[in-house]
Amino acid sequence: MNIIGFLIPIALILGGLGVIAFIWCLRSNQYEDLEGAAWRILDDDDDEPPADRNKPQA
Amino acid sequence: MSVITAGLTAGGQIEIQPTRPDDILPFIRRHPDGSWSLDLMVEGAHCGACISRIERTLLRYDGVRSARLNLSTRRLHVAWTGARDEGVALHAALEQLGYRAVAFDPERLAGKDLAREQDLLRCMAIAGFAASNVMILSISVWAGHSMGMGPGTRGLLHWLSALIALPTVAYAGRPFFTSAWRALRAGTTNMDVPISVGVLLACAMSLSETIRHAPYAYFDSAVTLLFFLLVGRYLDSRARGHARAAVERLMLLRTATVTVLAPDGTRSSLPADQVRPGAMILVAPGERIGVDGRVAMGASSLDNSLVTGESMPAQVGTGDRVYAGTLNLDGLLHVEALAVGEQTLLSEIGRLMEMAEQRRGRYVALADRVARLYAPVVHVLALATFLAWTLVMGVSWQVGLLHAVAVLIITCPCALGLAVPAVQVIASGRLMRAGVLLKSATALERLAAVDTVVFDKTGTLTIGRPELVDRDKLPREALELAAAMAAGSRHVLARGLVAACPDMPLRAGVREVPGCGLVLQTPEGEVRLGQRSWAVGGIEEDQAPHTPLPEIWLARPGRPPVVFRFEDQLRIDAAATVRKLRQQGYQVELLSGDREDVAAGVALDLGIETWRAAVMPAGKTAHLEALKRAGRHVLMVGDGLNDAPALAAAHVSASPSTAADISQTAADAVFQGQRLGAVVELLTVARQAERLVKQNMVMSIGYNVLAVPLAMLGLVTPLIAAVTMSSSSLLVVGNALRLARSRGR
Numbered sequence: 001m002n003i004i005g006f007l008i009p010i011a012l013i014l015g016g017l018g019v020i021a022f023i024w025c026l027r028s029n030q031y032e033d034l035e036g037a038a039w040r041i042l043d044d045d046d047d048e049p050p051a052d053r054n055k056p057q058a
Numbered sequence: 059m060s061v062i063t064a065g066l067t068a069g070g071q072i073e074i075q076p077t078r079p080d081d082i083l084p085f086i087r088r089h090p091d092g093s094w095s096l097d098l099m100v101e102g103a104h105c106g107a108c109i110s111r112i113e114r115t116l117l118r119y120d121g122v123r124s125a126r127l128n129l130s131t132r133r134l135h136v137a138w139t140g141a142r143d144e145g146v147a148l149h150a151a152l153e154q155l156g157y158r159a160v161a162f163d164p165e166r167l168a169g170k171d172l173a174r175e176q177d178l179l180r181c182m183a184i185a186g187f188a189a190s191n192v193m194i195l196s197i198s199v200w201a202g203h204s205m206g207m208g209p210g211t212r213g214l215l216h217w218l219s220a221l222i223a224l225p226t227v228a229y230a231g232r233p234f235f236t237s238a239w240r241a242l243r244a245g246t247t248n249m250d251v252p253i254s255v256g257v258l259l260a261c262a263m264s265l266s267e268t269i270r271h272a273p274y275a276y277f278d279s280a281v282t283l284l285f286f287l288l289v290g291r292y293l294d295s296r297a298r299g300h301a302r303a304a305v306e307r308l309m310l311l312r313t314a315t316v317t318v319l320a321p322d323g324t325r326s327s328l329p330a331d332q333v334r335p336g337a338m339i340l341v342a343p344g345e346r347i348g349v350d351g352r353v354a355m356g357a358s359s360l361d362n363s364l365v366t367g368e369s370m371p372a373q374v375g376t377g378d379r380v381y382a383g384t385l386n387l388d389g390l391l392h393v394e395a396l397a398v399g400e401q402t403l404l405s406e407i408g409r410l411m412e413m414a415e416q417r418r419g420r421y422v423a424l425a426d427r428v429a430r431l432y433a434p435v436v437h438v439l440a441l442a443t444f445l446a447w448t449l450v451m452g453v454s455w456q457v458g459l460l461h462a463v464a465v466l467i468i469t470c471p472c473a474l475g476l477a478v479p480a481v482q483v484i485a486s487g488r489l490m491r492a493g494v495l496l497k498s499a500t501a502l503e504r505l506a507a508v509d510t511v512v513f514d515k516t517g518t519l520t521i522g523r524p525e526l527v528d529r530d531k532l533p534r535e536a537l538e539l540a541a542a543m544a545a546g547s548r549h550v551l552a553r554g555l556v557a558a559c560p561d562m563p564l565r566a567g568v569r570e571v572p573g574c575g576l577v578l579q580t581p582e583g584e585v586r587l588g589q590r591s592w593a594v595g596g597i598e599e600d601q602a603p604h605t606p607l608p609e610i611w612l613a614r615p616g617r618p619p620v621v622f623r624f625e626d627q628l629r630i631d632a633a634a635t636v637r638k639l640r641q642q643g644y645q646v647e648l649l650s651g652d653r654e655d656v657a658a659g660v661a662l663d664l665g666i667e668t669w670r671a672a673v674m675p676a677g678k679t680a681h682l683e684a685l686k687r688a689g690r691h692v693l694m695v696g697d698g699l700n701d702a703p704a705l706a707a708a709h710v711s712a713s714p715s716t717a718a719d720i721s722q723t724a725a726d727a728v729f730q731g732q733r734l735g736a737v738v739e740l741l742t743v744a745r746q747a748e749r750l751v752k753q754n755m756v757m758s759i760g761y762n763v764l765a766v767p768l769a770m771l772g773l774v775t776p777l778i779a780a781v782t783m784s785s786s787s788l789l790v791v792g793n794a795l796r797l798a799r800s801r802g803r
Contacts, residue, residue, distance in 0.1 A: 004211075008195075008218060011191065011194065012191060012222070015187050015190065015191050016187070018187065019183055019184060019187045022183045023180060023183065026176060026179060026180060026183075031176075031179065032128060032130070032131075033128040033129055033130045033131070034130060035129045035130040036106075036109060036127065036128055036129030036130060039105060039106025039109055039129065040106065040109065042106055043106060043109075043110055
């Protein structure tokens, strides 16, 4: 049973990383334009990453 | 200089105002690092090609650092370094590409709603994370019950669950706790009260069970419940946010700035609501008047259709009152702004609307009505369970509480919380594809109760744009000459002439006589096109019969005058829509502010038996009140400023997207495009949605009726609770999805 001493923390850490990644996406406005993102992926040319709009407006 | 044709554009698109540099400059913002930025609302961008076209074009300009178009909201943010005025050039470049763009202040639009939606999404993510992890631990515990897990391991797993679940509930439960607290403080109860009580009690009880090393803990139920409910909340807020954003966009494209003429002759551009009374306003032909006022100088004809519903232009001269929302057609007007507060027609209509809203009372959504019954029943059952177990059966109070909490968890309106939003999201998605935007959360429910449909005439049943009658009976050369003269005019009837005989180049030398018509000097003499009395000079006044139809006269030297008559055409599918509505058993009525004979003609054409003409805004409201007293549920469809109070007074209301801003604000649904058939679709979807909502309610309550006795008998383990909860939620969502598949005809 000692194995759960490793497995449970690993599961929690991995899941937690997922949540952190999601919240990071949310904070950097990546959920703002789902429709546009669906089109942008079809664009062959490289795009500059969008400027962080939170900063200048704060 | 970027000028786009104003006035009535073909295809019934929204009317657009010419854009001047003055409209852009106030919205350019300076940033601390010395760069500039501008936010624009772009109309007409629909796909990936538009994104790259717009962004690439702007990025080619010197100094442009970033250009980003949000396709969901159609908002463009562009930032550059260098001169401030470059913003105007960027805007012009955009319009040259064929996209209409309007500057806006992002801080005014970035609403609380967006922040709330993001908060819900964050809560949902955290609840989802916690639910899956707690469930993994719980499954081990459940398996352990039959496979002999030791109390030490079980205790460890319970403690771990508590460690995940308690912070999650504290964080992700906030939307429910605050709402429940608000309701309780106001002395009422809503769905969030039993949710909050259930979740909090389940957590507290599970924690005490964990401390006591007892076999059952309900952390998984509490967290899964929150997750499902948050999904429902998020879907709900998203569907409404979408519609709201779309309406906002329409409004923004038409918010006018007015040109103020200072005493020293300088011109400046101001938002209409910042104009002081007494200021002198310049109104160019083709512009909407932004304020209520009095004409100080100039003569013109005004399109009053948004205010009065009258489709024909009215003549105005010095000293006449003019109202905000009217469109100046042919002459330059100097308008003195009068009191910009309580005395304006707009605020009069606003007051009427407020009164109507108050009389309508606050409609209580079905889910809330159910909750009002539901919450006390649930709490009484739980209390009864607790008392029966501790007092009658004589078990310890902890065990009694355990069973009572099981009742609360089983009855927690998880499926009930999803039942309505799941259907609403799918219904509004389907309507949005049909070009209908739902603005009110309870609109679908109210639409389902409708038995009477009342239409306004101008702009609703008709296109709101006159077209030439008997085109083929007119002399060809006269029509061509008239169309060539009219090509440069913005007058509604001139537009109608051009539409009837397109592709005629504008005849050189045509001069506009404001308020009268058009003049062309030819070698033979003066050719006049315009009002009867002015064009034919009263000589032949009595020769042609007077008809109710609006008309233009063409007078040429030495030839008999020719008259062009116009009629406001019905929407293409107006007759079919009315017929369909009647077939489906709706009463259809016509309520118009227009003249008796015009309204009668339309009613006859469409087969509407009940109609009233020349009704003032107050009269419309009164008529709707009368219908309501007769027990009818009315859907009011209207577009004019004069309809706004009636829209607010009706049980539920809809307006076309070409309607006045205030009407769109008052209406529960806004439909786009030329087709009136959207009204039929709206009612069909509403009825289907109503049926599905009721099915969902019955299903989720049925689950409770089955499971509650088990819970009261103390037979429900956390495993059974989890299974019933998840399966009923899935069933409800699956049922709602049927609405997306069933394509209404």
